Amino acid sequence: MEDLKEAPNLVALPEKTNGxxxxxxxxxxxxxxxxSISLALCSTFSSQTTSWFPILAQNQTRTAIPTFTDNNTELxxxxxxxxxxxGSSVATWRDRSRLAETWWDSKTTRGYVxxxxxxxxxxxxxxxxxxxxxxxxxxxxxxxxQSEVRIGRIVVDSFNLRLPDVRWFVMGDDDTVxxxxxxxxxxxxxxxxxxxxxxxxxxxxxxxxxxxxxxxxGGGGFAVSYALAARLAELMDGCLxxxxxxxxxxxxxxxxxxxxGVPLTKLSGFHxxxxxxxxxxxxxxHPLAPLLSxxxxxxxxxxxxxxxxxxxxxxxxxxxxxxxxxxxxxSVCYDRRRKWTVSISWGYTLQLYPSLVSALxxxxxxxxxxxxxxxxxxxxxxxxxxxxxxxxxKPITYFLEHVKDGKSGNTLTTYKRFAGHEEKKCNTxxxxxxxxxxxxxxxxxxxxxxxxxxxxxxxxQCSEIKNRASLRGGTMLIRIRRCRSSESITx
Numbered sequence: 192m193e194d195l196k197e198a199p200n201l202v203a204l205p206e207k208t209n210g211x212x213x214x215x216x217x218x219x220x221x222x223x224x225x226x227s228i229s230l231a232l233c234s235t236f237s238s239q240t241t242s243w244f245p246i247l248a249q250n251q252t253r254t255a256i257p258t259f260t261d262n263n264t265e266l267x268x269x270x271x272x273x274x275x276x277x278g279s280s281v282a283t284w285r286d287r288s289r290l291a292e293t294w295w296d297s298k299t300t301r302g303y304v305x306x307x308x309x310x311x312x313x314x315x316x317x318x319x320x321x322x323x324x325x326x327x328x329x330x331x332x333x334x335x336x337q338s339e340v341r342i343g344r345i346v347v348d349s350f351n352l353r354l355p356d357v358r359w360f361v362m363g364d365d366d367t368v369x370x371x372x373x374x375x376x377x378x379x380x381x382x383x384x385x386x387x388x389x390x391x392x393x394x395x396x397x398x399x400x401x402x403x404x405x406x407x408x409g410g411g412g413f414a415v416s417y418a419l420a421a422r423l424a425e426l427m428d429g430c431l432x433x434x435x436x437x438x439x440x441x442x443x444x445x446x447x448x449x450x451x452g453v454p455l456t457k458l459s460g461f462h463x464x465x466x467x468x469x470x471x472x473x474x475x476x477h478p479l480a481p482l483l484s485x486x487x488x489x490x491x492x493x494x495x496x497x498x499x500x501x502x503x504x505x506x507x508x509x510x511x512x513x514x515x516x517x518x519x520x521x522s523v524c525y526d527r528r529r530k531w532t533v534s535i536s537w538g539y540t541l542q543l544y545p546s547l548v549s550a551l552x553x554x555x556x557x558x559x560x561x562x563x564x565x566x567x568x569x570x571x572x573x574x575x576x577x578x579x580x581x582x583x584x585k586p587i588t589y590f591l592e593h594v595k596d597g598k599s600g601n602t603l604t605t606y607k608r609f610a611g612h613e614e615k616k617c618n619t620x621x622x623x624x625x626x627x628x629x630x631x632x633x634x635x636x637x638x639x640x641x642x643x644x645x646x647x648x649x650x651x652q653c654s655e656i657k658n659r660a661s662l663r664g665g666t667m668l669i670r671i672r673r674c675r676s677s678e679s680i681t682x
Contacts, residue, residue: 267644268379270371272358275302276349277320278342278409278440279365281310287365288317289501290488293508294368295320301354304365305345307338323348331428332435340431342409343440347427350420358383360420362444363412368488368504372515373481376643377458378414386419386453391461391483394473395562396570398465402442405455409441410486411463422451462486465563470494472556472575475536477519479651481643482511491560494539495590496609510538510594514602516638522671523550523680524654531625533669534586535633535654538594541606542586545617545625550680552576583617589631600637605630628665635671653678 279287284304291304303323310316325348328341349360359378363369381387390407393399398408407413415423423444430447437443445455460483464470469492488500495503511518514537522535525547532544534553542553558575561567569575579585589606597603608629617623633654639645653674656667674680 267641268358268375268383270299270375271301272356272383273301273361273371273375273378273414274349274352274354274357274359275300275361275363275369276345277302277304277363277365277367278345279304280307280338281315284310284317284322284365285315288320290366290368290504292317292319293501293504294370296371300371301357302361303349305342305348307341327428331431334436335438339438339440339443340435341440343431343443344427345440346415346420346444347424350424358417360415360417361412362409362415363484364410364486366487366489367410367412368485368508369412370482370484370511370515370518372511372640373460373518373643374414374483376516376641377460377481377483379641379644381416381456383416384418385416386422386451387414387416387456388419388448388453389414389456389458391458391463392572393463393465393563394571394573395465395564396572397562397564398463399572401564402439403445406441406445407455407461408463408465409439409444411461412484412486413441413444413461419448419451419453423447426450458483460484464488464491466491466560467563467566468492468561469559471540472559472578474519475521475534475540475542476554476556477521477536478554478573479521479649481516482519496611506591507539510591510604513594513596514538514635514637516640516642517602517635520638520652521554522652522654523553524656524669525682526656526659527682528659529624530621533631533654533656533667535669535671537633537635537671538604539591541589541631541633543589543625543628543631544586545619545622546584547682549682581617582615583619583622585617587625587628592630602635602637604633604635606633628662628667630665631667631669633669633671650674651680653680 277291284306297319303321304317305325306322307325309324316322325341325344328344329337331340333340346360346362361369361374378389381389388407390413391411392404393402393408402408427447430450431443434443434446437446458480459478460480462473462485464485464487466473471494474494488504493500493503495506498506507518518538520537522537524533525531530545530547532546532548532553534542555574555576557578558568559578562569562571588609588611590609591604592607593605595603652671654669654671657670658668
């Protein structure tokens with residue numbers, strides 16, 4: 192060990208050379224620090240960062256959203272800012288176009304129905320709703336239905352049109368009935384320059400379990416903001432190949448939106464209508480939200496009795512056009528002396544109970560329907576109440592007969608008693624007196640067109656019977672109004 196300690200240093204450098212090397216190392220370190228700081232500043236303030244590292248530039252996801260042309264950026268969102276994209280085909284559009292024409296206003300509604308091919312005859316397309324043919328959809332893999340691939344790509348086709356002043360892309364089926372005024376009011380709550388994916392679920396739990404709870408069901412319709420549509424336009428083709436084994440078009444869109452990291456914003460006004468039978472219970476007790484869409488109208492019983500599916504939808508649309516934000520909004524009032532309860536679904540139906548029923552119970556839909564797939568009594572994604580087998584506990588139902596747009600912002604709707612076939616009849620005196628009412632007239636002021644836009648806590652409006660002292664002529668008169676601050680709907 193002593194010999195090793197005394198051994199000469201074979202790598203020792205002369206003192207002068209060692210000093211020069213130390214200086215060079217210090218200068219090099221200074222240059223390195225200056226270069227690092229410069230690069231950091233360029234990365235922060237320059238849009239040309241990727242030119243420093245071309246390899247990174249190849250793998251970097253583009254973050255700049257394509258130019259959005261909006262000539263009226265200060266205006267709140269209205270119907271003109273929505274572009275509808277309806278998925279259809281040459282085989283189905285000829286018949287279903289009549290349903291779409293009930294709600295489509297050629298003067299205000301923007302959009303197209305997207306077909307799989309050019310129709311051979313002019314009679315195969317609507318004269319009021321423009322059509323386009325889907326592009327580049329046959330190249331993608333699929334397991335179940337190639338048409339679902341095409342329909343899933345409509346949001347991309349719509350975006351690629353680059354139409355001016357479009358803030359929202361609204362997707363739906365050719366049998367989806369939209370209520371555009373209400374939809375525009377709701378969408379104006381959200382910033383279209385941010386990524387939003389807005390829609391609703393299925394009513395049947397079995398459908399949500401099979402597909403997804405956080406997916407917007409396409410039949411009920413969904414809305415995509417401009418910012419999100421721009422991202423989908425970049426990624427959708429890849430998503431279609433990655434998720435080729437999925438069943439529906441809405442699943443493919445949902446999967447791609449999930450890759451972007453955008454959650455579903457749920458709104459209860461979208462109605463997929465994954466139900467069978469009579470939809471009356473759902474529509475007679477609509478949630479406290481604007482009606483945005485109805486789907487599968489032809490798959491359920493007509494919403495108005497003794498009318499065709501098309502005529503029934505037309506009747507509802509007529510009331511909607513008079514007072515869009517109020518359509519289907521529920522209001523409850525009592526005649527405590529007679530012990531009667533009245534539940535109004537404005538523009539559609541009215542229920543008269545010859546008993547006192549709480550508002551808590553009335554806001555739950557009567558289960559007049561079954562689940563979509565298994566035709567069973569549930570479960571559903573909302574609470575329901577059974578239809579009683581006791582005829583004395585069933586409501587007397589009235590349906591819209593006439594709607595009038597009055598002066599000074601007032602409306603008048605008339606509801607006529609429906610004389611349906613009952614296997615059993617209630618023979619109590621109170622029920623017989625209620626049955627004597629042939630019509631019920633409802634007066635109301637039009638709701639604020641921007642009611643569903645405002646950031647305020649929603650509240651059901653109150654109502655009162657105006658001629659409870661004497662129901663002459665078999666007619667009841669009811670007025671709907673704002674509830675007073677201290678008022679409650681209490682039996």
